Amino acid sequence: MPDFFHSRRRRVTREHKIAVDRKVRRFLPRSLLARSLLMISIPLLITQAISLELFYGTFLNTVSRRLTDAVSGEVSFVVQQYSNASSEQYKTFLLDNAQQNLQLNVKWLANQKLKVDINRNAMVLGPVDELLDRGLDDRLDVPFATDWRSYTDQVVVSVQLKYGILEFLVPKKKLTAGSVWLFVVWIVGSALLLFLITAVFAWVQFRAIRRLSKAVEKFGKGRDPGLLNPVGSKELRNAAISFNVMRERILRFIKQRTVILASVSHDLRTPLTRLRLSLAMLPQKGVINAEDQVADITEMIADTEEMEQMISGYLSFARGEGTEEPKMTDMVQLTEDVVAAAYRLGTVFISANIPASLPDMMIRSHSIRRVLGNILENARRHGGQVNIEVKDQDRGILYIIDDNGAGIPEEKRESVFIPFETGNSQKGTGLGLAIAKNIVQAHGGDIELKNSPLGGLRVLIFIPK
Secondary structure, three states: OHHHHHHHHHHHHHHHHHHHHHHHHHHOOOOHHHHHHHHHHHHHHHHHHHHHHHHHHHHHHHHHHHHHHHHHHHHHHHHHHHHHOOOHHHHHHHHHHHHHHOOOEEEEEEOOOOOOOOOEOOOOOOOHHHHHHHHHHHHOOOOEEEEOOOOOOEEEEEEEOOOEEEEEEEEHHHOOOOOHHHHHHHHHHHHHHHHHHHHHHHHHHHHHHHHHHHHHHHHHOOOOOOOOOOOOOHHHHHHHHHHHHHHHHHHHHHHHHHHHHHHHHHHHHHHHHHHHHHHHHOOOOOOOOHHHHHHHHHHHHHHHHHHHHHHHHHHHHHHOOOOOOOEEEOHHHHHHHHHHHHHHOOOEEEEEEOOOOOOOEEEOHHHHHHHHHHHHHHHHHHOOEEEEEEEEOOOEEEEEEEEOOOOOOHHHOOHHHOOOOOOOOOOOOOOHHHHHHHHHHHOOOEEEEEEOOOOOEEEEEEEEO
């Protein structure tokens, strides 16, 4: 029972997570470019918001509090002095002195009442309006009101006294820090500039991704997009190069299979026709003497063996690498085994120069054995004496196989890698070198034919690490 409840709880939790993920994905952009810009812009906005909050919480708040404290103190001083003045002459002197020394334009509005029910506080950047009201409230014991809307460059502070209103026109530069707007513009402007620069660079990079995506989609639908020009970052260039290699390999694969299908009927037609004629020539009635049919039966068996050999070659080429998985292989042991097997089949080696140590490589060992064995068998059949040398290079292993046979003319060295092209008049399906090249190229290597110092053919097989 506990296991049942635990499994049910896990299932419900998993379903809840899936539902939450679906809701979240509903609000997220679908394109990779938009998601990348979102991942860049959100931390940028959070950073700018933190910077702005720190500015408001420290510098702006501190400066605004000091400025409003100074202005509220000056207003409070003038109000107290004006209320305690015993003569009109001193009151006039006090107002003139406030104008000259405190930069406060003070007016006396006799017999007026303060309209405290009217809110004239405009939206002010920063906490300066609230700090000013708080400072005046702490220092004055009479009603007052502030007006930030009537003038663009001045703040009106109205203080209600016994016989009228004392009105102060305070310059806004005494209350606000001039760098506030500059800081806000810098914050917003730098964020927009960084976002635009990032968006441009991201668009350039993701343009290469879109091109690769469209090429893959087009190629997947059976339309050849052509070679893809590698652009963008290193990873994108490698992806484009890998796509080109994959495209060439698939096209070569399709072409080779097409050639096989076109050639099967042609090559099998001749022995099938001979078999049909031989069967038609057999007696249909009477007693048949088996000894008289030995020659016909022998020819039919030979035709059957020939078709079997052809079909075996077709299947071998069609399978290519088969289902063999790459594994770490001892290249010294592999090479020695191939040479020993060729020696048992009658290959005469002038020399076999195999290093005592070669790096282990991740390869399809049976396929590589097949390639080397096929090349050595061709050298034995067309030559007689063979020389094999193995070199450990920086990028891989190079096999050099020479024979003293007739060789292959230079103009035919490319065509012998075409399926069903034997390059000579001897019997064969012409698939050996085609299979070998197919396997080597599948490993990322290459195979090349040259003139041999022994007078015959030199085969160079390079297998990369």
